[in-house]
Amino acid sequence: MTRGITRACAVLATSLLATSLSVTGVASAQSPDTVSVRLLAFNDLHGSLLPPEGERSQIMQADGSYTPAGGAAYLAAYVSQLRNQASNSLLYSVGDNWGSSALESSMFNDEPTVELLNRMQINASAIGNHELDDGLAEFRRMESGGCSAENACTFSPTFGGANFPLMAANMTYTDGTPATLPFTVDIVDGVPLGVIAIAASNTAQIVAPDGVSTLKFGDEVEAIDRTADVLDFFGVKAITVLLHRGDEPDIAGGPNDCNVTSGPARDIALRASPKVDVIFTADSHQQYNCEYPDPAGNPRVVMQGASHGRIVSVADVVIDRTTRDVLRDQTSSFNQIVTHDISPDPDTAALADQAWNAAAEVAQRPVGTITADLTRDQSPSGESAIGNLIADAQLAAGTARGAQIALTNPGGIREDLDTGTVTYRQAHAVQPFGNSLEVLSITGAALKDALEQQFQSSPEYLPFERILAPSAGFTYTLDRKAPAGSRVSEMRLNGENINPDTVYRVAVNKFLAEGGDGFTALRSAIETTGAGNDLDALVALFTSGSPVAPPATDRIRTVG
Structure with a gap:
């Protein structure tokens, strides 16, 4: 097996590739020699079913002006629009889906937010630190469903949990056993695309320690490199990383500026395996669209989409059918602001209204x-x-x-x-x-x-x-x-x-x-x-x- 891969990871990888491959976007590619795929991601949603208020209610545009942005119904509408523009697409979250949530989500143990993500049909999500705010046991309930927690199932009579994998390649139990899936693979028009999720290595220090006392969070770069080697060994050459680390731009900019000269995400992106083609980041709640060289000197996209559903990050990649790898020079990317000048998704709006109506009496007191x-x-x-x-x-x-x-x-x-x-x-x-x-x-x-x-x-x-x-x-x-x-x-x-x-x-x-x-x-x-x-x-x-x-x-x- 390739260097640094433990037997446990090898067994897990084999099992995943045998059982967890899914097929998406069966529409024909634009060229018989390539497959075009649109990768979409959002991050740090924090249970924002309604448009956010306060300082997060608006976002800076390219011209320096601000516009209202966010809200689940508008987020879902933009995701649908962006997916409809492409023959093939995959949708990811980069973590902190819930935790530090708005009242209309947290009042119901964030079950409405999980329902929102299920309806949006995301393909995979990273585990952010806030998914672990209430400890590992509650995270497992959110992942798998059930009504065991206090005040659970007060939004709906039952709660089935997430219909998508919640992942972190560097999250293990203290004995080194993987605590969650490290990656998943989707087959798009006959070509496999892998996605690796990475939690912050300092997660145990920024959540209540007792709730994660049985967990360890390893080095981000080591986990990316190890998992990319696993995917590569099994013939998965097109690889995306969902990295729950973020940077602070030196000066504020528009959604597609890159005013980042340092920070943990940039450092990881510069050092992580060149087998990775795109990196979506999270946690700092900033907006940027950057291109950094990987260790082999090839440029790759590194981007983040603010927070609270105000941006959808988009990376359009082209994959060579023969090599199965991304043609980096044909990658294009942009951050789409979730403005309020389109029609909101009616199904999602109904879900948000249901949550608000149930919480309104308490909320408005x-x-x-x-x-x-x-x-x-x-x-x-x-x-x-x-x-x-x-x-x-x-x-x-x-x-x-x-x-x-x-x-x-x-x-x-x-x-x-x-x-x-x-x-x-x-x-x-x-x-x-x-x-x-x-x-x-x-x-x-x-x-x-x-x-x-x-x-x-x-x-x-x-x-x-x-x-x-x-x-x-x-x-x-x-x-x-x-x-x-x-x-x-x-x-x-x-x-x-x-x-x-x-x-x-x-x-x-x-x-x-x-x-x-x-x-x-x-x-x-x-x-x-x-x-x-x-x-x-x-x-x-x-x-x-x-x-x-x-x-x-x-x-x-x-x-x-």
Whole structure:
């Protein structure tokens, strides 16, 4: 067998090729010597059945102007239109189909989103980190169906799960056994096309660790190369990768600009096997359409389609019938914005309306008012007004359990709030994960260790920071230029110095309590007590304290 292929992968590959080949697009090719195939992909849908609101409601066009975009009914309409324009087509998702979802999806355990994907007849999906937000067991239910979860099957009497493969070639159990399919193959007009899916190698650090404790996520490039070798061994030469890693363009651009000079997806694309012909990326919620050289020096398309159903990425490839490989010089690609100037797909619109009508009474309920915008904009200290408010809400929720301090992670805050009335749906959009709150008993020394972990590094990134929002009454000094481990000093609670040996009660969400985002020091808690959940805490603050004013962002003093 080819280099680096384990016996388990070889057996799996043989089984897949024997049982999982499907036939699509039997229309005649444009030339007797070639087959033309349109590859379509979207990414980071996040349960967006309705057109997204807030900052994600619009998208930049090629001329720099913005247009409303997204919504499942328009996404389905564009997919149908794009497929009808081609003799042969395959449709993929690059992951984060659900998780951090809009209320009309998450209220029903994201079962409406799985139904949407089934109706759209996607050929395969990568597994993003958010598919694992609720742990492996719930992922298996979403994959295979059933009503075992709390509040399951409240959208429909039954739930059959996904009709498409959810894949990650680098996701294994801790003993190295594959935990899911690494690839699938479709036969298009007699020619096989393989697609490999790749999860982020840091998935275990960015989801609740306990939910994926039985899983490992390997190096992306190694998994791509190994799996491409398997496909090549079995005669599959045309290969696409669904990579759940993304880049941040240096400057904002239109859907088909490529303003990316660095990032994890670009790095992977430059190093991954030259046997791969097209790479669709995800996770960063950006739009770009790039062409990078593979390790053999041949150009290949690398692209991403924003998020929340606002873009369909399209790569038109031509395959030589004799070699079965993609003729790279004939590949063309574009990102199609999902505008609202076409007729929405009626079947999908009915599904979205059904979900909204079931959720509307809860969604539209006012929970409070705010006197000024609450945003995630960071002050020089790294604090944000909405982050500090959420920390205050979590402290209030944990007070009955003895909480003295609360800390919350910026990655768990997903939207801003505009001045005026706040509805339950808007509050949910800010805190969509439904994380339980935990009140931890930890020493002052462990608390300092956790704050020092706000500064981290990883192999593919320069050092970066995640500043936790602190609750009122807790202050400290931050020196970013100080050596690692000594950047935090002068910690005080209501003016009193934090004693390294004293035990304090600190409220955090479960994600942080389990060491998520690298805050492993919080796992040293001597005792843990439940205190409700983060969304309920935020709603309670609005309900009891309205009108609410944005808190100051002066709890962290910066020097240096």
